Amino acid sequence: MSSIKDVARLAGVSVTTVSHVLNKTRSVLPATQERVLEAVQTLGYVPSAVARSLKINATHTIGMLVPDNSNPYFAELVRAVEDACFAAGYALLLCNTDNHAGRQQVYLDVLSQKRVDGLIVASTSDDALMSQHLAQTALPMVLIDRAIAGLERPCVQTDHVQGGMLATQHLMALGRKRIACVGGPQDLQSSEQRVQGWRQALQLVGLPSDLLVHGDFTANGGYVAMRRLLRDRAADRPTAVFACNDLMAMGALRAVHEAGLQVPRDVAVVGYDDIELAGYTQPALTTVAQPTQAMAEQALAWLLERIQAGRSAEPVAAATQLLVPALVTRESSRALARAAVPIAIGETL
C-alpha cells in the first residue's frame, strides 16, 4: 500500500504539497495539483485515516451501545443514528451489550482505545454496575431513548408518561373500562413511566388501575403476561390492553386469539414504538410512535456539540430533551370490527 511519500516522490513534490492538494488546505499551482492527482491515480493511493486520526486526534467515528440490534425497535433506532452519522461524515461502530455488564465494559474499553469521538447509548437496564461503568467513561456521551438512573448525561427521549396516557386515553375514548397494562422490566425508567402514564390516565377519570402485569419487552414475554391476565381475571377480564412495547403487544395479540377472543371486539390492543411491522400484524396494531429520526438527529447534534466543547474544554450542561410521542391508530383498537367479521360489541360500553 503506497503512502503519501510515494505520491510525493512520483509527483516530484514534497509530502506537504501532496497533503495540501488532497485536503485543499492551501493554494497550489494548477500544474502541480495535476501532477499530484495523477500520481495518486497511478499509484492507487488511499490516504490513511488512521495516521490522520493519530495526528489530528479525532477519528470521525462514534460508538453506539444498544442491548440488541435484532430487536426491531433498536434496529430502527440504530438505522436512524447511522443515517445521521452518515450525513455528518461520521462512521458508526455498533456494539450490542445484551444488557450484560461485562460485555458492555469490554466495549467501553475497546471504544476508548479506539478513540471514538463519542458515544450514543441506548441502554435497557438500570443495572447499577452498567451505569457505574458508563459513568466512569470519559468519552463524550449522550443517552438516547431512555435515561439511566445515576448517570448525569444529556439525554434525548420521548415523553413516556405522555405516551402512556395517550394510549390509555385512546382506549377510554373507545368506551373501554377495564384497561390492562403489560409493563416492561420494573427497573426500567422508560417502562415505568409508560405504566405511570397509563395509571394517571385511569385515575384521572376514576377508573381502576389494578390490571397490571409485567413482561420483559419480548414478544414471548407479552404473550405470557397476557395469558396470565386472561386466566387470572377470567371473571372480569380486561376489555383493552396497553402493552409497553410493540413486541409485547404482538405477543398479547397471540394470547388473545388463542383464548378464542377477538381483537378489537373483545379486547382492544395498543402497543408502543410503532415498529415497521406494527402495520402488518393481524389485526394491524395501534401504537404510540416515537419520532425515531428526530431523536437520532438531536442526539447526534448534541454529541457533536459536546465533542466540540470537549476540544475547547468548556463544560456542557446535562440536559434532557423530551420529544412528543404520537398515537398511530390502526385496527387493533377500532371502535367497530372490520366488515368481514360479524359486528359485535363484546362488552358494556
Added chain:
Amino acid sequence: MSSIKDVARLAGVSVTTVSHVLNKTRSVLPATQERVLEAVQTLGYVPSAVARSLKINATHTIGMLVPDNSNPYFAELVRAVEDACFAAGYALLLCNTDNHAGRQQVYLDVLSQKRVDGLIVASTSDDALMSQHLAQTALPMVLIDRAIAGLERPCVQTDHVQGGMLATQHLMALGRKRIACVGGPQDLQSSEQRVQGWRQALQLVGLPSDLLVHGDFTANGGYVAMRRLLRDRAADRPTAVFACNDLMAMGALRAVHEAGLQVPRDVAVVGYDDIELAGYTQPALTTVAQPTQAMAEQALAWLLERIQAGRSAEPVAAATQLLVPALVTRESSRALARAAVPIAIGETL
C-alpha cells in the same frame, strides 16, 4: 490524555518496558511490572489503538455492508456477525447502503481509508455499478447471504433453490395443488433461486407453475402482490402461497385476511428467513429458516483467513459455501385449522 511516555516517566522506566508489560510480550521483573501498572492506574492511561494500528498495520475492525439494518432479516444477520466479531476480538463498522451505488461507494472509500481489516457484504441488488465498485475494492471481502453477479469473492449462503423446494414440497404435502409464489426483485440471484426451487418442485410432480408474481421484499410489496394474485385469479385462486421472504409473507397474510379468506384453511402461507417475529404473526408463520449464526461464523472465519493470507500474500480461492436451510412449520400451513376455529377444508385435497 496521557500517553505511554507519561506512564514510562512516572514509573521510571522506558516506554519499551511499559509496552512490554502491557502486552506481556517479554519478561519483566515483577517489581518493575508493578510500578508500571501502578503508574497506569494513577494516570488513568488508556493505550491508543490508533497509534497501535498505525504501527502494526491492522485495525482489528471490519466493515459490514447491508442494504438496511432495519429490515429484520438483516438486523438478525448483523447481530450474528457482530457476535462472531466480538468473540474474535474485532469491532464492527455498520454501513447501510440502501442499495444505492453512491452511498455504497462513499462507504467503500471510508472503509478503505479507515483501513478496516476486511469486509462482509450482504447486498440485495445486482446493480452493475455497485458490483463494479465492490470489485474495485482491494480489501479482503466475503459475501454473505447472496452471491453477486460478476463478483468473484468467497460467499457463504444457504441453498436457496433447496429452500424454495422445501417450502413448496411442504405445501404439496398438505395436499394443496394451486401453489403460488411471490418472488422478490427479479434481478436478485437469491430470490430467483428460491423461485426456481418452487418451480422445480412443482414441475417434478407435474403441477402448474403459472401463479408467479413479484414483490420487492417488503411487507407492503407482499401485500400488493398477494392482492393481485387473489384478484387476477379469482376464478382459480391459489390455495397456497410461498413468499420469498417473511416480510412479504406477512403482507400476504394481510391480503388474504382482507379478502375474507382464512389462513391456512383457504390459503396456506409459507415464508422465508424465519425472522424472530415469524412466530408471532396471526397465524404463526411457517417459514424456511436460514442458519444465520452459522453463516456469520463461517463468513467471519473465512474473512479472517483471507486477512491472514493477505499478510502472507498467498492468493485464496473464491469458493462458495452452501449451507442447508430448514423448514419451520407453524400454523400458517397446518393441515387442520386450530381448535378454536371451525374445522373445514377449503378445497379439494
Added chain:
DNA sequence: CTCCGGGGCGCAAACGTTTGCGCCTATGCA
C-alpha cells in the same frame, strides 16, 4: 537598482505506539 510583499512550496517535528538491536549486570563454571 533596491526593496518589499506575496505566492508557491519544502523541512522537519510531532502524534503514540512497536520492536530490532544491543548494553549492562549478575551468575555459573572452569
Added chain:
DNA sequence: TGCATAGGCGCAAACGTTTGCGCCCCGGAG
C-alpha cells in the same frame, strides 16, 4: 580470577499523516 551466558532493560527508528515556520523567487513600487 576470568569468561561465557542469560536475564533485564533502554535507544531509536519507523508507521503515515499534519502543520508551523521559513525559504526562494518574481513582480511592482519608489
